[in-house]
Amino acid sequence: MPTKRQLPTARLRRLAREMRRLRSEAGLTREEIAASTAINQATLYRLEYAKGRPQKRTLLTLLKEYGVEESQREAILALSSQADEQGWLRPYHADLPDELVGYISFESEARSVRNYESLFIPGLLQTEDYARAVIRGVLPTVTAMEVEQRVQARIERQSVFEKDQPLELWAIVDEAALRRVVGNPKIMAEQLDHLVKVAAEPHVTLQVIPFGGGAHPGMLGGFVVMDFPDPDDPQLAYTETASGELFLEADEDIRRCGQSFDHLRALALSPGHSASLITSMARELV
Template identity: 35%
Template sequence: MSISPTVRGRVLARRLRNLRVDAGYTQKTAAEGLDWRQSKVSRIEAQEQYVSVTDAHALSSFYNVVPTERDLLVKLARDSKKKGWWQSYDDLIPEWFDTFVGMEAEASSVFTYESEFIPGLLQTEQYARATTKATVLDATRDDIERSVQLRMQRQERLSDPSELQLWAVMSEATLLRPVGDAAVLRDQLNHLTAMAEQPNITVQVMPFRAGGHPALGPFVQLSYPEEWHPDVVYLEIQAGAQWIEETPQVRKFRDVIEHLRAHALDPGDSIAAVKKRVGELDAEVHQLEEIDTKRRTR
């Protein structure tokens, strides 16, 4: 399992808050007992300040935790200060997406619903390049190439079924939208069918004929081993992102996920629909090649 400082930092902050509450302290009384400012306790629990190993030992002693919990807190403090591989892209991606990549890096399973594009974890380089050009209007050529590299690195965990389970439901629109040109889309859909053969990847298509459904837009649910982090839902919007973390709200998204799984084409029929679309694109690409050949011979 990959180690993500983003996840470890969030786990540490949550554990320290729960330990304080279980011990019967407020942030104020805990700060007084530790001879700290209250703002330090607040910032630690809000994950706005790194927890040093010394601080982890001090908090463990003050909250009178058992040695195994103390050792875990110290390990989390160390891990949360490490640099994630994606942080070399900090100058390229906004902070909210940096957080998402860090959270994705240690997830054990991902459910994603997409209404416009093939999910990033399943994109080819050419398709990723085309989507970046289309959606990031002020991106330079170098920005685009580095964005593609980032997306390809995110996909590496899919090569090991024990690392990451992916379930992707996508609107039928994603099979039709001409991202790049017909050849780019055809190659992307061929790649999608190949990826769906892996035991850790499930692909479903939500057909237009299914009508309306409760997914108002794209979202991602990230799940973790129980001891690390509860499930979270990520919603990306034009100017940022929203995290859904409260249990009742996450539970509502689980209901949405079950609805999508039940009403989309089953995995076998989904791949059949993708292959049918590939056939249509093959004919389109062949026709365009014939037109181009005739132009050249004139």
């Protein structure tokens, strides 16, 4: 039986950040903690960087070492007990890449997502046929079963719009992503019509950067910035590169992504003009 993976959640990140803060305020290094508690440095590193949820006895030992008062200790223990709750998890997710499952986890907990894409329709706005065609095109060596698993995961992600507090999505798409015919003209026309329909929802804002907009920061590649409901949960950025997917947590990286998104938002067509442009593109395909 495969080993159960510790999958990331916003609460696990919050716990990790809190444990780093407590150790820092206590003026202790990981080496000193390892020497005084017999908790090895690898375990401490995993705990402080959300690589795993600590056992209760380990957490209690550390909180005592850091001089944490009882009321705060109980709050941290409660946070730890909830750190790996994942109501979004499906059995077949075990077969998906860790980076993809991690992304799904964070997205399911986010309050808002800012997403820029230069070559693809954003995943939360894709139709099933478009998703299937784009996954087959981008990953030509995966099996038919793997394609269907990824398609199912992508469509299920869109349930974030059906929650009592729907995810707020602000998506900016380069015109190139809309002009590229993925699958065939019929699939692409249906995808464009779907974009216009979804963009009319109050929790979705969609803008297009036209070819006439010239060079812009988004030409470096797509990225996502997530905000979470609890103010104690730090923002998270995500980007995909030729060498793999990256989660960005450093303040400077997140600030840079936020500034780029603001620049793109100012450069893009208004939501109304964007919808008109997408509608005209769909008509050209039928």
